[in-house]
Amino acid sequence: MAKVEKTREATGETLREFLRDMLLIRRFEEKVEERFRAGELPGFLHVAIGQEAVAVGVCQAMDDGDIFASTHRAHGHTLARGTHPNAVMAELYGKVEGCCHGYGGSMHLYDVERGNYGANAVIGGGLPAVTGAGLAFKLRDEPRVAVAFFGDGATNIGTFHESLNLAQLWKTKTVFVCENNHWAESTPGWQHSPVWDDMSKRALAYDMRSLKVDGQDVQAVYEAALEALDFARSGEGPMFLDVETYRMHGHYIGDPQVYRTREDRDDAARHDPINRLRERLGLGDDEFGALDDEAQRAVEEALEFAQNATDPQPDDALKNVYA
Amino acid sequence: MPELTYREAVRDAIGAAMRADDDVFIMGEDIAEMGGSMGVTQGLLDEFGPERVRNTPISEMAIVGAGIGAAMAGMRPIVEIMYEDFLTLSLEQIVNQAAKHRYMSGGQVKVPLTIRTQGGAGWSPGAQHAQQLEAWLVHIPGLKVVFPSTPADVRGLLWSAIYDDNPTVFFEHRLLYPVKGEVPEQLEPIPLGKARVLREGTDVTVIATGPLVHRSLDAAKAADEEGISVEVVDPRTLQPLDEETLVASVKKTNRAVVAHEAVTRMGFGAEVAAVLQHEAFDWLDAPIERVGAKFAPLAFAPVMEQYVVPHAEDVLAAIRRTVGT
Numbered sequence: 175m176a177k178v179e180k181t182r183e184a185t186g187e188t189l190r191e192f193l194r195d196m197l198l199i200r201r202f203e204e205k206v207e208e209r210f211r212a213g214e215l216p217g218f219l220h221v222a223i224g225q226e227a228v229a230v231g232v233c234q235a236m237d238d239g240d241i242f243a244s245t246h247r248a249h250g251h252t253l254a255r256g257t258h259p260n261a262v263m264a265e266l267y268g269k270v271e272g273c274c275h276g277y278g279g280s281m282h283l284y285d286v287e288r289g290n291y292g293a294n295a296v297i298g299g300g301l302p303a304v305t306g307a308g309l310a311f312k313l314r315d316e317p318r319v320a321v322a323f324f325g326d327g328a329t330n331i332g333t334f335h336e337s338l339n340l341a342q343l344w345k346t347k348t349v350f351v352c353e354n355n356h357w358a359e360s361t362p363g364w365q366h367s368p369v370w371d372d373m374s375k376r377a378l379a380y381d382m383r384s385l386k387v388d389g390q391d392v393q394a395v396y397e398a399a400l401e402a403l404d405f406a407r408s409g410e411g412p413m414f415l416d417v418e419t420y421r422m423h424g425h426y427i428g429d430p431q432v433y434r435t436r437e438d439r440d441d442a443a444r445h446d447p448i449n450r451l452r453e454r455l456g457l458g459d460d461e462f463g464a465l466d467d468e469a470q471r472a473v474e475e476a477l478e479f480a481q482n483a484t485d486p487q488p489d490d491a492l493k494n495v496y497a
Numbered sequence: 498m499p500e501l502t503y504r505e506a507v508r509d510a511i512g513a514a515m516r517a518d519d520d521v522f523i524m525g526e527d528i529a530e531m532g533g534s535m536g537v538t539q540g541l542l543d544e545f546g547p548e549r550v551r552n553t554p555i556s557e558m559a560i561v562g563a564g565i566g567a568a569m570a571g572m573r574p575i576v577e578i579m580y581e582d583f584l585t586l587s588l589e590q591i592v593n594q595a596a597k598h599r600y601m602s603g604g605q606v607k608v609p610l611t612i613r614t615q616g617g618a619g620w621s622p623g624a625q626h627a628q629q630l631e632a633w634l635v636h637i638p639g640l641k642v643v644f645p646s647t648p649a650d651v652r653g654l655l656w657s658a659i660y661d662d663n664p665t666v667f668f669e670h671r672l673l674y675p676v677k678g679e680v681p682e683q684l685e686p687i688p689l690g691k692a693r694v695l696r697e698g699t700d701v702t703v704i705a706t707g708p709l710v711h712r713s714l715d716a717a718k719a720a721d722e723e724g725i726s727v728e729v730v731d732p733r734t735l736q737p738l739d740e741e742t743l744v745a746s747v748k749k750t751n752r753a754v755v756a757h758e759a760v761t762r763m764g765f766g767a768e769v770a771a772v773l774q775h776e777a778f779d780w781l782d783a784p785i786e787r788v789g790a791k792f793a794p795l796a797f798a799p800v801m802e803q804y805v806v807p808h809a810e811d812v813l814a815a816i817r818r819t820v821g822t
Contacts, residue, residue, distance in 0.1 A: 241570070275603035284602035291569055292602060296593050302562020303594065309563055310570035313522065313548060320566065333590075336559035343554065494600050495638050497607040497662035 184396045190465075192234065192392045193451050196226040197469035199250045200448060202259055205473045206249070206266055206280075210427045214481075215266055217279050222247040224422030227447035228353050229254040231395025232321065232415075235403055241289040241307055242321040243300030245353075246281045248293030251323055257285040263476035269483035276486045277494060291320075298324060298331035301350070305337045305412075308346030312409055319406045321349045327358025329376050330366060338380040341412040348412040349402045350377070353389065355421040360433040377414035389419030390447040393454075420445045498681060504674040506648035507537050507613075510655035511575060513684050515545055518573065521659060524551035525560060525577030525613075534579050535615055535674055557586035561612060565595050565664070568610040573659055581616035581668065582628050595664035596639030607662045611655070615669040617708060617758060618806045624794035627802075629707070629759035634666045635736045635768070641689055642736040644668040646710035648678035650733055653687030661689060670707045670758075692739035694746065698728035701819050702746040703812060704769055705731060705756040709788070713756055716812035725820055735765055743769065744776040751782040752819040756812050761789030786815035 184192065203221040210219045222229065229250030236242070236255070244251040252262055257273050265272025266280050273285045281295035291307070294300035300322060307320035328334050329352065341348045352373045356363040363370030377384035383405065387398040395417060402413035420442040424431045431439070452462055501509060514521045522545075523538065529552040532539030542550045553560050557578060564576040578584050584591070591612065598606050618627045634642045641663050645651040651669065658665040695710065696717055705713040710731045717727035730746050732738055747753045753773050755766035770785040791805045 272603075274601060274605070277603040278601045282601040284605050286602065286605040291566075291606065292598060294594075296589060299589065299594055302559045302590060303566030303569060305559065306563030306566025306568075306574070307570040308566070310567040310572045313567075313572070314520075320570070333558050333562065336554070336556040337562070339554060340556060340559045340563060344551075494602075494604040496641075497599055497609075 182397070182400065184393045189393060189451065189455055192230050192396070193448070193455065194465055194469065195230045195234070195254055196392065196448050196451065197466055198259065198472055199226045199229060199253050201469045201473045202253060202262070202476070203249055205477060206263070207427050209477070216268055217281070219280050219427045220247045220425065221423055221427065222250045222421070224420040224442055224446065225353055225355060225389065226250055227392035227395055227451070228351070228389045228417050228419050231392045232351055232399040235396050235399035236289065236319070236321065237403070239289070239316070239318040240321060240403070241291045241318070242323065243291050243304045244283065244293035244323045245325060246293065246295045248281070248283045252283045252285060252290055252293070255285070255290055256288045257290065259472055259476035260479040263480035264483045267480040267483060268486070269480060270486050271479070271483040298328040298333035301328070301333045301337035305341045305346055305348055308341060308348030308406070308412065309344055311347040312345065317407055319347045319349055319403050321351060323351050323353060325358065326352060326354040326356060326363055326370060326373060327366065329373060338377065338382060338414070342380045342382045345409065345411040347406045347409065349399070349406050350412060350414045352414065352416050353419055354417060355419050357421050357425070359425045372416070374414065374416040377416070382412060382414050384414035384416055387415055387417045389417035390445045390450055392447060392451055422446070498679040500677050501648045501652070501680045502674065503648045503651055503669070503676045503678070504535065504537055506652040506680060507655060507669060508539070508541070510652045510684065511538065512541060512544065514656060514659045515541070515549060520572040521575065522549040522551065522572065523575040523577065524553050524564070526553055526555055526579045528552060528577050533577065535671065537674070538577070557583050558590055561587040561590040562594065564610045564612070565590060565598070565608055568608045569598065569606050573609050575611045575613060575659060578612060578614040580626050581614040581630050582625050584614055584630060591634070591640070591664070591666065592637050596637050600639055608664045609662045610664045611658045611667055612665065613667045613669065615671050617670040617672055618795050618802055619672045621797055621799050621802050623797040627795045629757065631668055631735055632759055632763065632765045635765055639664070640736060641665040641734065642668070643689060643734050644706050645733055646673065646707055646731050648676065649680045650687060650693065652680055653685050654689065654733060656684060656686045657689050660686070668707070672708050676711070689734045690737040690739055691734065692730055692732045692742040694728065694730050694742070696727065696729040698726040698750065700726045700750055701752040701754060701816050702728045702730060702750045703754045703756055703816065704743055705729060706735065706765065708758055709756040709807065709812070712807070712809040713812045715809040716816060719809070719813050720816050723822070725816060727816060738772070740772050740776065744773065747773050747777045748780045751780050753781070754786040754788060754812065754815045754819060756788035756807065756815070758806055759789055760792055761787050762792050764789050783819040783821070786819055788812050788815050
């Protein structure tokens with residue numbers, strides 16, 4: 175991932191870099207979906223196709239020392255924060271060269287050097303730790319922020335409420351990013367939350383500052399994330415981003431989405447953040463094609479790397495249980 | 498040697514660690530002005546201030562989880578769960594998060610978190626404030642579990658738990674807080690995973706935890722009068738377990754009783770018995786006896802509560818069974 179020179183407003187070359195990142199994530203996830211269907215990848219796999227602008231906008235707004243916790247839909251966040259696609263792909267194949275050496279997998283991606291303190295396969299499971307890390311940064315007077323990604327489905331679980339309450343009470347250096355794609359697995363927002371169309375009300379209940387963000391507009395996400403990170407970094411308190419986004423695919427790979435109408439899926443497709451950014455940049459087929467080829471080459475290279483990587487020894491399973 | 502109560506010894510270890518290291522802090526329900534529901538943290542707020550002695554909301558998931566995050570970010574937090582029954586509320590964070598982060602990350606992170614809690618029968622608090630749940634935690638790879646029985650042990654072991662790089666669940670027992678005992682002049686760390694022989698004997702080994710250590714020592718005295726020589730061993734750390742010391746003792750005495758206050762069935766003692774029969778099968782002259790609570794929740798009425806939990810007489814009866822008297 176390209177390192178972007180931070181300015182308050184993302185324009186021109188910066189947006190082009192964001193497009194590069196979003197294309198890499200999209201092509202990466204399409205590829206792993208293909209290989210998963212072919213039976214090559216073990217475990218469960220969840221893609222975030224349609225949500226790339228959230229990952230890129232927030233991760234590019236972070237500073238070097240910032241950390242984050244992700245969800246079961248973590249490929250985008252991990253790639254956007256700069257973990258090499260080879261290392262992510264190898265992890266998905268359960269290989270030693272993977273970013274967790276085969277101990278984590280798709281739902282548990284970590285890359286501590288780049289601030290990734292773990293994707294979590296328990297909904298809301300990472301939110302208390304992000305609050306605690308934000309507390310540690312405050313106690314040690316460090317100019318760092320801890321960021322939590324989670325979906326709208328997580329806003330109904332106890333850890334969410336306990337974490338928001340504690341973070342606001344103690345003014346921790348934390349940013350809560352709600353990737354509101356209006357689906358909790360197969361359950362639509364209106365079936366799981368009385369405030370499904372305005373999650374910022376959840377923050378309001380804890381007296382926490384929030385911003386409503388169009389999650390398909392990477393520039394808007396980036397600028398909102400910068401504002402939230404600045405605020406949290408100052409020590410004034412946490413911030414909540416209510417990011418409206420679209421899940422273009424199913425909950426998991428292989429999900430027949432029997433619960434979802436054709437219209438809803440078409441509507442999601444119309445909100446593709448990559449098309450939107452391409453239009454904003456006015457890219458013709460050649461220019462866009464060149465960027466896309468670059469992304470596809472990186473993904474092919476990652477695939478080859480992972481397919482030829484090393485299997486762990488079975489008894490490696492007994493390592494890393496204790497420090 | 499000076500004397501401290503078990504309560505003072507816990508407080509002394511926390512204070513010493515906080516004085517030694519700015520990265521150590523403590524949080525929990527009512528631990529600041531009130532000094533904790535058991536008075537363990539009294540005085541810490543005055544010395545260290547509200548940033549490092551933090552009253553929390555009643556939010557066990559967030560208390561443990563915030564401890565995990567602060568630990569992963571480089572600090573050494575101590576969190577207090579007021580009653581070990583309330584561990585159940587934070588179990589997701591302990592089992593799925595604290596115990597797994599290092600493993601799932603392939604060794605990239607460590608979680609140097611100490612989770613202190615207390616419980617036990619004896620005050621008739623009823624079924625939701627007196628359970629002994631250590632068996633739930635020793636079953637989870639990635640956690641360390643400590644259950645000291647004396648002031649000297651609780652002081653030295655708590656220090657080691659705080660400075661261990663792994664998440665450690667540290668059980669204290671309510672009835673032990675006023676118990677006095679000699680402690681070294683200076684705090685001496687006691688390594689995790691080392692059992693202690695409290696009384697030497699030749700006929701039967703009693704392996705006991707928490708309050709049952711004291712009840713077993715009483716039983717041993719009574720047995721002595723009957724001509725039975727009893728060795729009492731306290732594992733002190735339940736995970737990792739010092740199998741070597743336990744097995745060596747049983748190979749010497751050829752008989753074993755395992756005693757804890759928690760429910761006998763599926764309890765920690767079952768694992769100890771399994772280890773002993775496997776490692777010392779040829780040395781055993783009698784079936785291993787287990788002593789623990791009967792299979793019922795703890796009732797409110799004192800007579801019912803006391804009927805369920807094990808006493809010195811129960812240990813003595815088990816000792817007699819092993820020698821056939």
